[in-house]
Amino acid sequence: MNDEDVAGIDQKRKLFLPSSPDTLDLSSVPDWLPKGKRGAVCFGIDDVHPRTPELYEENGDLNRGVLGHVRWLLQRHEQLRITLFTTADWRQISHIPTRRLLSRTPWLRDRFHLSEILPAGTMRLGRHPHFVQRLQELPRLEIGLHGLNHVRRGRGLPVEFAGLDKDACKRILRESIAIFEEAGLEYVCGMTPPGWDISENLMSAMIDVGLKFVASARDIRTDISPPASTNMSGLKGVSLIYPQFIYDRRLLHITSNFQATSPIDRAIEIIENGGLLAIKAHSLKNSSSHIALDGLDELYRNYLDLLFARLDNIYGNTLWWTSMGEISDRCVNRSASFSTHATEKPS
Numbered sequence: 139m140n141d142e143d144v145a146g147i148d149q150k151r152k153l154f155l156p157s158s159p160d161t162l163d164l165s166s167v168p169d170w171l172p173k174g175k176r177g178a179v180c181f182g183i184d185d186v187h188p189r190t191p192e193l194y195e196e197n198g199d200l201n202r203g204v205l206g207h208v209r210w211l212l213q214r215h216e217q218l219r220i221t222l223f224t225t226a227d228w229r230q231i232s233h234i235p236t237r238r239l240l241s242r243t244p245w246l247r248d249r250f251h252l253s254e255i256l257p258a259g260t261m262r263l264g265r266h267p268h269f270v271q272r273l274q275e276l277p278r279l280e281i282g283l284h285g286l287n288h289v290r291r292g293r294g295l296p297v298e299f300a301g302l303d304k305d306a307c308k309r310i311l312r313e314s315i316a317i318f319e320e321a322g323l324e325y326v327c328g329m330t331p332p333g334w335d336i337s338e339n340l341m342s343a344m345i346d347v348g349l350k351f352v353a354s355a356r357d358i359r360t361d362i363s364p365p366a367s368t369n370m371s372g373l374k375g376v377s378l379i380y381p382q383f384i385y386d387r388r389l390l391h392i393t394s395n396f397q398a399t400s401p402i403d404r405a406i407e408i409i410e411n412g413g414l415l416a417i418k419a420h421s422l423k424n425s426s427s428h429i430a431l432d433g434l435d436e437l438y439r440n441y442l443d444l445l446f447a448r449l450d451n452i453y454g455n456t457l458w459w460t461s462m463g464e465i466s467d468r469c470v471n472r473s474a475s476f477s478t479h480a481t482e483k484p485s
């Protein structure tokens with residue numbers, strides 16, 4: 139058994155997950171799909187934040203950048219809903235270390251930011267009312283949380299919550315929520331943690347601040363089947379195609395299982411298995427000479443257009459076009475009503 143296996147078991151024990159990924163505990167999968175629907179589709183975009191044209195190679199213009207693609211897709215697909223996982227005060231300039239000497243110096247490298255970062259407040263949502271207004275104007279959009287700054291001190295640059303105790307996680311979450319409220323931007327009760335990283339401290343903090351769902355696993359490789367579980371980025375051993383309660387049923391988890399490089403057949407297989415096709419994109423295509431495979435550019439947008447048309451053609455009204463926030467509300471409400479009935483004593 140290698141270190142990764144040991145770490146995987148330790149992670150599952152801490153997160154109250156099933157003991158073996160081969161025997162996924164389907165009892166933690168709620169009755170999530172509405173009657174008459176044979177599968178569902180949702181679409182989430184990470185790293186959404188205000189931006190300046192000089193910071194990245196593209197997308198400086200909100201009309202032509204990510205929000206332009208979002209608007210185009212929403213116009214062409216009237217049932218489509220999109221969740222924008224938005225960073226409250228984005229400070230990342232590079233996702234890799236640029237302070238090379240510092241990043242090679244033991245002790246110091248764990249205490250400082252290993253790349254230049256933006257001054258706090260530069261991209262704070264409330265300072266960009268035009269951006270906030272654009273988000274509010276677009277139909278069928280919801281906003282989820284995606285960290286406060288999207289940076290951390292030390293190695294693992296964007297993995298903001300890694301290694302933090304519960305109080306520190308809670309402070310970050312509370313400050314993020316305060317920034318959303320200050321900007322007048324409504325949000326749903328869920329998050330994709332930067333770098334897909336989740337810990338027991340973070341989950342406990344999420345529950346304390348009132349969050350209900352988390353999307354902290356991405357797996358675009360594992361073959362599709364009802365008991366398939368995740369084994370790629372982030373949380374391992376959770377359902378690949380169904381929403382699933384984790385952490386003693388206190389949080390709903392949703393896995394991202396499709397991106398720009400995935401074939402259409404994968405999407406169809408997920409739906410044929412009564413699953414949730416959870417598509418992921420990132421708002422940055424080019425950043426610090428890094429090309430994100432799932433960056434939302436014109437090519438990815440056109441592929442999604444084709445995919446959505448094909449799914450609509452095959453499944454029509456039997457496909458549930460939904461969002462993570464809507465799935466979470468439905469599962470959490472049904473779970474609460476089930477527990478109430480289950481604990482009611484006969485009179």
Ligand SMILES: [Zn+2]
Pocket residue numbers: 184185284288296332333
């Ligand atoms: Zn991110």
